[in-house]
Amino acid sequence: MKDMIEDHRVIAEPWYRPLADEVALFEAAYAARMPVMLKGPTGCGKTRFVEHMAWRLGKPLVTVACNEDMTASDLVGRFLLDASGTRWQDGPLAFAARHGAICYLDEIVEARQDTTVVIHPLTDGRRVLPLEKKGELLKAHPDFHLVISYNPGYQSLMKDLKQSTKQRFGALDFSWPEARVEVEIVAHEAGVETATAEKLVDIGARARNLKGHGLDEGVSTRMLVHAGQLIARGVAPIAACTMAITRPITDDMDMRDALDAAVATFF
Numbered sequence: 023m024k025d026m027i028e029d030h031r032v033i034a035e036p037w038y039r040p041l042a043d044e045v046a047l048f049e050a051a052y053a054a055r056m057p058v059m060l061k062g063p064t065g066c067g068k069t070r071f072v073e074h075m076a077w078r079l080g081k082p083l084v085t086v087a088c089n090e091d092m093t094a095s096d097l098v099g100r101f102l103l104d105a106s107g108t109r110w111q112d113g114p115l116a117f118a119a120r121h122g123a124i125c126y127l128d129e130i131v132e133a134r135q136d137t138t139v140v141i142h143p144l145t146d147g148r149r150v151l152p153l154e155k156k157g158e159l160l161k162a163h164p165d166f167h168l169v170i171s172y173n174p175g176y177q178s179l180m181k182d183l184k185q186s187t188k189q190r191f192g193a194l195d196f197s198w199p200e201a202r203v204e205v206e207i208v209a210h211e212a213g214v215e216t217a218t219a220e221k222l223v224d225i226g227a228r229a230r231n232l233k234g235h236g237l238d239e240g241v242s243t244r245m246l247v248h249a250g251q252l253i254a255r256g257v258a259p260i261a262a263c264t265m266a267i268t269r270p271i272t273d274d275m276d277m278r279d280a281l282d283a284a285v286a287t288f289f
């Protein structure tokens with residue numbers, strides 16, 4: 023089991039370009055073992071940030087992509103049947119709590135509320151996880167830390183975190199980086215010249231203005247990186263933007279035309 027936790031260690035530094043003082047704030051929250059909520063749209067660097075922080079703090083990272091079919095047992099653990107009988111298997115949350123990892127629950131709001139509440143006793147002074155089926159009250163390792171992500175754009179009254187969940191966390195807001203920082207990120211991640219990254223970021227800014235006028239989400243930094251990666255591999259810029267940006271983000275023909283026009287302005 024000890025070896026399995028070693029598999030979760032972040033060996034090489036994940037490159038992360040800070041946007042403000044989030045690194046210092048996360049370090050302070052970790053020191054206080056205050057659970058952290060990362061809020062922001064898809065593809066703006068939340069996952070990269072957690073990976074970077076796990077590396078910086080020298081802690082293993084256990085990531086769980088949450089979904090609406092996820093049950094409390096999927097997080098906590100269950101008995102499995104094998105040749106020698108029944109055997110308990112920790113779920114990712116119990117595994118992280120037992121071995122002192124950072125547990126990152128991505129898009130926690132996708133999980134049903136009865137699943138979400140299992141984190142409550144881990145996120146207050148108790149720092150325990152009841153493994154009811156096993157009859158064990160798991161005391162979290164001192165290094166254990168819980169991080170969740172949350173995209174406020176997707177929330178509706180039907181799908182939101184309970185106040186009793188939200189109020190257990192400190193929150194860091196993530197949004198699109200300012201242009202000069204996003205240029206740095208796109209150039210680094212895609213391996214393109216600054217001039218090309220600048221054009222992609224300008225296209226992103228234009229496209230983000232269409233949010234709310236037919237686009238549900240703005241073009242993410244991830245999409246701009248994808249376009250850059252195609253360009254770096256010799257794809258013509260307009261074809262790269264079509265494949266990586268305008269086609270994935272919408273099926274609305276008028277919106278595609280508007281996005282294509284933005285691309286044509288810069289390339």
Ligand SMILES: Nc1ncnc2c1ncn2[C@@H]1O[C@H](COP(=O)(O)OP(=O)(O)OP(=O)(O)O)[C@@H](O)[C@H]1O
Nearest residue numbers: 037038039064065066067068069070211243244247
């Ligand atoms: N500040 C940043 N530093 C370094 N890379 C970044 C940064 N912001 C965005 N990126 C780039 O954007 C990509 C997408 O970011 P990431 O996977 O962290 O998004 P996310 O916010 O976790 O999205 P989702 O909510 O969909 O999981 C990264 O792989 C990285 O290339």
